[in-house]
Amino acid sequence: MASGGDGAEASGGRRVLVVGGGIAGLGAAQRLCSHPAAQHLRVLEATACAGGRIRSERRFGGVVEVGAHWIHGPSQGNPVFQLAAEYGLLGEKELSKENQLVETGGHVGLPSVCCTSSGARVSLELVAEMASLFYGLIDQTREFLHATETPVPSVGEYLKKEISQQVTGWTENEETRKLKLAILNTFFHVECCLSGTHSMDLVALAPFGEYTVLPGLDCTFSGGYQELTNCIMASLPKDVMIFNMPVKTIHWNGSFREGTFPGEAFPVLVECEDGSRLPAHHVIVTVPLGFLKEQQNTFFDPPLPAEKAEAIRKIGFGTNNKIFLEFEEPFWEPDCQLIQVVWEDTSPLQDTAPSMQDAWFKKLIGFLVLPPFGYVCVLSALREAGPFIRSVCLRKQHVGLTASHF
Ligand SMILES: Cc1cc2nc3c(=O)[nH]c(=O)nc-3n(C[C@H](O)[C@H](O)[C@H](O)COP(=O)(O)OP(=O)(O)OC[C@H]3O[C@@H](n4cnc5c(N)ncnc54)[C@H](O)[C@@H]3O)c2cc1C
Ligand SMILES: *[C@@H]1O[C@H](CO)[C@@H](O)[C@H](O)[C@H]1NC(C)=O
Helix, strand or coil, X not given: CCCCCCHHHHCCCCEEEEECCEHHHHHHHHHHHCCCCCCEEEEECCCCCCECCCCEEEECCEEEECCCXXXXXXXXXXXXXXXXXXXXXXCHHHHCHHHHHCCCCCCCCCCCEEEECCCCECCHHHHHHHHHHHHHHHHHHHHHCCCCCCXXXXXXXXXXXXXXXXXXXXXXXXHHHHHHHHHHHHHHHHHHHHHCCCCHHHCECHHHHHCCCCCCCCECCCCCCHXXXXXXXXXXXCCCEECCCCEEEEECCCCEECCCCCCCEECEEEEECCCCEEEECEEEECCCHHHHHHHHHHHEECCCCHHHHHHHHHCCCCEEEEEEEEECCCCCCCCCCEEEEECCCCCCCXXXXXXXXXXXXXXXXXXXXXXXXXCEEEEEEEEEECCCCCCCCCCCCCXXXXXXXX
């Protein structure tokens, strides 16, 4: 963040502090460790463990991902993939050339089964037809990247405008037309999950194409995603990680002196909740956006430049929930991977947002079948939540719920 005095060389290198021990902070620390100038490196992590939003737990007799689940676009250009491969955390199929070459365009694959909310099976042909319509439109939205003007401000409005035009040409009976809209509604929710938003109306159209989709069929870690952050952490010198050390304020425009380094002035002073004050030449901040939104006024002293503060205020995010359901016996076919759910009588063209308290489950997009854990079978339901719902209680036993911010 800042750099100062010449005394650094005399006392043997620069003091660098990394705030946050998620994958971003660990990645930065790993890079710096191999740099001769960064001899005094510490990662200050608020909690008792590293990994942040990557957290794998042993539950139901297997490993479940409380946070991140997939490597999206696992191929050579993806640093997460490269690290995972280097540490030997991926299987043969995930490492294969064929897997790395698959071009998904960032679109989620078709489900194995699709059911309506009243339990009826939906024909997979109809789902495929709607998927091709929806993803065709998503591809179109990316074309506005270099346009000087967009027809509407958001991806959601664009999709709805195009869909309402298509609907006028649909010749099927009323029932099928309603079902097609309900299927499209599920695809809207899938896209919300991917974009980490509760409405595609909040995602700007013009820059949507900035997101680069890497080739490769999304893959998972059989031993849990957290093996990756554990491996990165194990590669760091022993005393680098400092746990249970929440940072309170970063004083970044000063000249701080400390008894242990006589004659040296540091441009940054990191003040922790427990009262510790750690001087540094450089600080790398990797705390989540939500934390910055809430704390930026007191977290930086002096405050960040207006431009940066405004960016923090303007960038948004949503909440993604996962619900794990445990069954003694599977009710699904052995080769089933994704059970998609279509909520009857929903439509992306309906503006009336149902009351969240009554209809929170209508944001469930489906159930992912986890590999069998010995004697139990687990489905992981994915939903994107509205801005008001932070946690949900379910009465059913054996239901684990996580609510985490992207
Ligand atoms: C439910 C869920 C599912 C996801 N699925 C996927 C997926 O399938 N694929 C994918 O690629 N990504 C996925 N993501 C996103 C991915 O997990 C994150 O992008 C990534 O883990 C963020 O890493 P980070 O290091 O930037 O932040 P974090 O992991 O949030 O790390 C920040 C760290 O900073 C610490 N911290 C906060 N405040 C302070 C403070 N004041 N002082 C010190 N330390 C502090 C926190 O404790 C935390 O350890 C998912 C996220 C969630 C929540
Ligand atoms: C940083 O400190 C210098 C010198 O005291 C001052 O001129 C400058 O305005 C400060 N910058 C900020 C952002 O406070």
